[in-house]
Amino acid sequence: QKEVEQNSGPLSVPEGAIASLNCTYSDRGSQSFFWYRQYSGKSPELIMFIYSNGDKEDGRFTAQLNKASQYVSLLIRDSQPSDSATYLCAVRNTGFQKLVFGTGTRLLVSP
Amino acid sequence: DAGVTQSPTHLIKTRGQQVTLRCSPKSGHDTVSWYQQALGQGPQFIFQYYEEEERQRGNFPDRFSGHQFPNYSSELNVNALLLGDSALYLCASSFAGLGQETQYFGPGTRLLVL
Secondary structure (H helix, E strand, C coil): CCCEECCCCCEEEECCCCEEEEEEECCCCEEEEEEEEECCCCCCEEEEEECCCEEEEECCEEEEEECCCCEEEEEECCCCHHHCEEEEEEEEECCCCCCEECCCEEEEEEC | CCCCEEECCEEEECCCCCEEEEEECCCCCCEEEEEEECCCCCCEEEEEEECCEEEEECCCCCCEEEEECCCCCEEEEECCCCHHHCEEEEEEEECHHHCCCCCEECCCEEEEEC
């Protein structure tokens, strides 16, 4: 079982729709959760982080964390073609410094 | 506010050679982490440097080594290059004092080993 799992996609949504990206993790000791966006040929860019159960909103983005289910998600409202990228979920266990990444979900937003 | 910078942007080497990659952290950051990202994969943690010492290491062989300088910049050295070392090498910086240490990535160095 991989430590962090994501559906590789592609996830295709029309412009203006809500895109829902999901991530599960295996280590119950995980404490910090991050979403990065990576455009083709570029480096990962931090979108959001979440530490506590529940929802965290930032503009069009909402991160959701459920530690009991070991599940974290990212919702993108009013999706734009410029949101087309690979979204990486990363997890960190308290006391350990490394981020453990999933393989990413490719999102395609069509005009 | 200067972000994380890395050099060079691209590099081509042959098997058996050695390479040094460089990273300058974001202003105000004191911790540097290195990751390797193969095509189609998520970044894999190599190691992290804080206060000029390696604080944690991932599952990479001893051919991968690093260093952090007093100004917090860092180098990643890879000896005896293999074809499988071809990847995007990412540097991420963070500030230890914030506790949660959110990591911000530089643009990366794309290494091709022939």
